[in-house]
Amino acid sequence: MRKIIIGIESSCDETSVAVLENDNNLLSNIVSSQVQIHQKYGGVMPEVASRIHVEQITMVLEEALNKANVTMEDVSAIALTKGPGLIGALHVGMQAAKTLSLVYDIPLIYVHHLAGHIYANEFIKPLQYPCLALVVSGGNTELVYLKEPLSFEIVGETRDDAIGEAYDKVARVLGLSYPGGPIIDKLANKGNPNYNLPSPMNDKSLDVSYSGLKTAVVNLVHKLKQNKTDIIVEDMASSFQLVAVNMLIDKLLLALEQYDVKQVVLGGGVSANSYLRRQVQEKIKEINNEIEVLIPPLWCCTDNAAMIAKVGSMLYDKKIFGDLNDGVDPDWRLEDFSLL
Ligand code: KG4
Numbered sequence: 001m002r003k004i005i006i007g008i009e010s011s012c013d014e015t016s017v018a019v020l021e022n023d024n025n026l027l028s029n030i031v032s033s034q035v036q037i038h039q040k041y042g043g044v045m046p047e048v049a050s051r052i053h054v055e056q057i058t059m060v061l062e063e064a065l066n067k068a069n070v071t072m073e074d075v076s077a078i079a080l081t082k083g084p085g086l087i088g089a090l091h092v093g094m095q096a097a098k099t100l101s102l103v104y105d106i107p108l109i110y111v112h113h114l115a116g117h118i119y120a121n122e123f124i125k126p127l128q129y130p131c132l133a134l135v136v137s138g139g140n141t142e143l144v145y146l147k148e149p150l151s152f153e154i155v156g157e158t159r160d161d162a163i164g165e166a167y168d169k170v171a172r173v174l175g176l177s178y179p180g181g182p183i184i185d186k187l188a189n190k191g192n193p194n195y196n197l198p199s200p201m202n203d204k205s206l207d208v209s210y211s212g213l214k215t216a217v218v219n220l221v222h223k224l225k226q227n228k229t230d231i232i233v234e235d236m237a238s239s240f241q242l243v244a245v246n247m248l249i250d251k252l253l254l255a256l257e258q259y260d261v262k263q264v265v266l267g268g269g270v271s272a273n274s275y276l277r278r279q280v281q282e283k284i285k286e287i288n289n290e291i292e293v294l295i296p297p298l299w300c301c302t303d304n305a306a307m308i309a310k311v312g313s314m315l316y317d318k319k320i321f322g323d324l325n326d327g328v329d330p331d332w333r334l335e336d337f338s339l340l
Pocket residue numbers: 012136137138139140163164165167168179180181182185268269270271272273274301302303
């Protein structure tokens with residue numbers, strides 16, 4: 001039987017709807033990004049984000065259905081991001097999904113946003129278990145052990161800021177646009193790591209921390225400005241990126257000493273980072289050639305509904321459906337989504 005899953009993603013500043021046929025055939029994945037609107041604020045304005053989701057969601061849904069050449073009558077289930085994310089933004093996707101569910105009598109499937117980032121890799125290759133996932137985005141930095149499908153154990157995480165948040169803040173203090181990650185990445189490739197920055201979390205835990213590094217850049221930039229010393233932006237970007245990414249790589253390698261895995265998978269917006277992509281491949285090859293590294297293509301690193309539909313499709317097979325009485329969960333822990 002033909003299985004058609006609709007995915008809806010609205011956890012931050014992308015309104016997205018996807019149509020997925022039989023697990024792997026992505027018929028459409030429409031993403032409407034609000035980045036240009038938030039640029040003038042230097043970051044995502046939650047209330048503005050919710051309002052734009054309201055304006056966009058119907059058009060994005062219509063476009064996704066049209067492109068996929070399906071109607072709501074063809075749909076088997078609606079999978080949506082229940083959390084984590086911005087509460088108002090999540091609500092818009094949730095209300096749209098509930099309305100469709102009631103009108104067309106279609107089951108709902110609640111999906112954890114980070115599970116989506118991890119399973120986005122399955123558009124390229126199936127995950128093999130056990131595996132370790134490094135999920136790095138604007139709101140999250142987590143090292144996750146998956147013993148079996150849809151079983152998530154967080155083995156390391158940030159103690160304060162997410163890595164993407166640090167990239168965006170460093171870009172802002174350097175007078176660069178939002179989102180700062182891709183800009184810092186480009187500049188860093190043209191510079192040298194000549195500024196000395198502290199590398200926190202040099203310990204045996206699998207946790208990371210970005211608040212101290214971020215503050216060190218902010219203080220250094222202010223000090224250089226006060227002294228009227230020119231700042232070489234490319235070098236500052238390179239110095240920050242070196243410490244920020246190497247902190248992740250060090251913890252990943254430490255985790256691999258403790259967890260015997262078949263694959264390492266990346267996910268989330270920061271997995272688009274060129275230095276991180278290179279380093280993960282190189283370093284893992286050096287320690288164990290048999291561990292396969294899966295890196296999502298750029299189109300599914302940042303937020304999209306295809307990855308939500310993908311997880312929804314797995315839950316559909318297990319008949320795990322959402323309750324209409326449930327609401328969004330802005331702080332949903334990945335482990336609480338776990339099937340184990
Ligand atoms: O996953 P995502 O689209 O949204 C969240 O769920 O947070 O990630 C957005 C984050 C932003 O902080 C952005 O600056 C960062 O991903 N990002 C990057 C790169 N591309 C996007 N950070 C570093 N290097 C990049 N190339």
